[in-house]
Amino acid sequence: MERKLMIAPSVGCCDLFHVEEQIKMINEKSDFLHMDIKDGVYVPSYGIGPDYLDYLNKHVENLKPMDAHLMIKHPQQYLEVFANAGAAYITPHTDCIEGDAFVTIRKIKELGCKAGVALSPSVPLETIEYYLPLLDKVTIMIVDPGIAGQPVDEQMYVKIRRLAEIRKERNLDFLIEADGSMDADLYRPLYEAGADMVVLGPPALWNKDSDFEKAWEIMETELENELKDACR
Secondary structure, three states: OOOOOEEEEEHHHOOHHHHHHHHHHHHHHOOOEEEEEEEOOOOOOEOOOHHHHHHHHHHOOOOOOEEEEEEOOOHHHHHHHHHHOOOOEEEEEHHHOOOOHHHHHHHHHHOOOEEEEEEOOOOOHHHHOOOHHHOOEEEEEOOOOOOOOOOOOOHHHHHHHHHHHHHHHOOOOOEEEEEOOOOHHHHHHHHHHOOOEEEEOOOOOHHHOOOHHHHHHHHHHHHHHHHOOOOO
């Protein structure tokens, strides 16, 4: 069976004047809802908070899984908050949990959520080697987190390919997600490297057209065209 490249739009990018219609379309057509949580400390920018997730959880029918991507300095303090807000996945950064990774991951699971981790470009895969079997998702940042407009380093394709090889060698079943500066020209190399899912921000979706429905159609067409005849 052909492997699909799943999409996870970053819903914090929605137009504030058209949030409801955009969220409805994203929820209907996407695989995951990517929730960028930024504290202005770990990364030099700010994102949405748990109230955003809680509201969607309470008001959107048939809500797709929300992935709380915690780009925050002390994620351990907020695991329960995001679990209670309805996050299906909680994904802290590896360098923020390196002193208590096993405790943090087990806590996420005890709260009824799936556990992910995010690796910044400079973080080697060896960092997660010993707790990889505990993970449900690994997010490979293909740019430094929290800073818009960066070029993607092609070494990240190598990193994803090696992670996919490790997953196969060790018979593990976590998802591999790619996040950062996403656009049409990245879909095929990321897919061929082994990524299961990509995070869509403004360049990949919202900036395609001022009409969000048209922007979505453009994104879908680009995704289909880039993956046409792709194989791994």
